[in-house]
Amino acid sequence: MDFSLTDEQNELVKTLHAVLERHAGSAAVRLGAESELGYDKELWRRLAEEIGVASLAIPEEYGGAGCSWIETGLTLEVLGYHLAPSPLLASGVLATAALLEAGDADAKERLLPGIAEGSSIATLAWATQQGQWETTRSDITATYHEQWMLNGTATLVLDGQYADTVLAVASTPAGIGLFDVLDTQSIGRVNTPAMDTTLSFATLNFENVAARPLLLDATETLERIRDIALVARACLQAGTARRGLDMTVEYSTQRVQFGRQIGSFQALKHRMADMLVQVETARTAAWAAAWSAGTGASDLPERAASAAAWCSDALEHIASECVQLHGGIAITWEHDAQLLFKRAHATAQLFGQARSHRQRLGTLLGIGAA
Incomplete structure (x- = not known):
């Protein structure tokens, strides 16, 4: 299988980064999270109406873009990188997956168009x-x-x-x-x-x-909905992990200790190299799971469980390293490292802990509890 992005997917990612860099900086993220809705309503309108993020996995006959869970995963990865709050995980993934997988034609005709355009949460x-x-x-x-x-x-x-x-x-x-x-x-x-x-x-x-x-x-349907949710969470975590690495590398070139940039110290280079390995493997696991979800592959349960366990562990490791390598400043409310650290630990509990997904993966592969 080929996980390289198409021109359209690359353009989607590029456009999302450009919009979020302008409208989801540190101050804007905090204001959105503290607002009555818990997210920036104007930013969500822009993402939904101008880019169509909520419509990506919805078929065209219901007002959607007719793409797949792959494009939704890429969108969540970018949102994860910018730490931007949005209702996409709830509305564009959980509820959308429930409607699509349940297969009720009347419900899809009534509810999916509003979800696709972002006017309904x-x-x-x-x-x-x-x-x-x-x-x-x-x-x-x-x-x-x-x-x-x-x-x-x-x-x-x-x-x-x-x-x-x-x-x-x-x-x-x-x-x-x-x-x-x-x-x-x-x-x-x-x-x-x-x-x-x-x-x-x-x-x-x-x-x-x-x-x-x-x-x-609905037992079998809920299993698939949960797998799709796990894929979405893994993509969100992969993006946040990349943000943690980039923040740490950037800080290591600015912070001077003993007359040298701390990034020049061999021990810290090794730790950041380990972070890079965690980031790249997390992204690979998330993309593989998103591919299975988007193509209807039979290995979705295994890939979803694998990505869920790996991406949670990777993000928690990277968040910890990010805080440690930033030093005391990272535990202050004003620094974004604390947002990343909280994202890591909160999402690690969402839809189940890593150990439960490892156990499930072992069962699926016939090798017992991991």
Whole structure:
């Protein structure tokens, strides 16, 4: 397989970097994260309307660009590099994947066009009260009395505080299902502060909330949705890892100690070389998984688990090295190294920890727990 980018993909990456360099500098990222929505609304409008980032994985018949999860992964890598908060992971990945994989034609026709143009922010209420994204059970229950009603709680819902379209994973008497929430105004929403201030989470409480089923036997579908989410997270982490390396190398050419730039010391060169290896292997793992997701390859579960474990570990290592090699300045609120460090540890928990993905990979490969 060839992971080299096409001319169109290279242009997408180049354009995204140019826009984010102008509109997502350090001060803008912090202002966006501290805003009411948790992201810069004007920047999201620009990314969605002018570049079409939310539409990349959506077929053209539903108002999308008709690309694939590969292009979405490249976009998340660039967003990860600039540490820019956005609802793309919730709306353009989780909710979009749920709608596409559920296959409900009516729901796709109603909801995907708004998601594609960025005017509608969608999310998927999934995680249990223990913070687990399970594919066989949910803390939300769905019962049918003239219509389907949802009761229960979902935690760690990305952009759940302000999403106008809410999909939910719910347990039914027959198993696990996917639902389109019809009355989003009746959902109880509680903001959940996150370690990474560029990520927005909420706890959603359902009490007799009307819903429409998208798929009632959703276990296998949820497995694929989770794999797509893991691929997206890996791409985001790969971009953030590259940012950590670039920040560290740049600082090593500026900081002078004992009359020399610290980057000239052999021991620090070795550490930054190790960081480069982590960055490049993380990107390779993320791109391979994105290729499998984008092409519908049968090895997606293995590649998603591999990328999820490797990219989490790589970013945590790079974030730690970034802080150490910057010295005391890196732990100050004013320096972006603390944003990178928090991103590393927050995303390492999102959709499951690295050790659980290594165990799953071992099972998939038939070699037992890793």
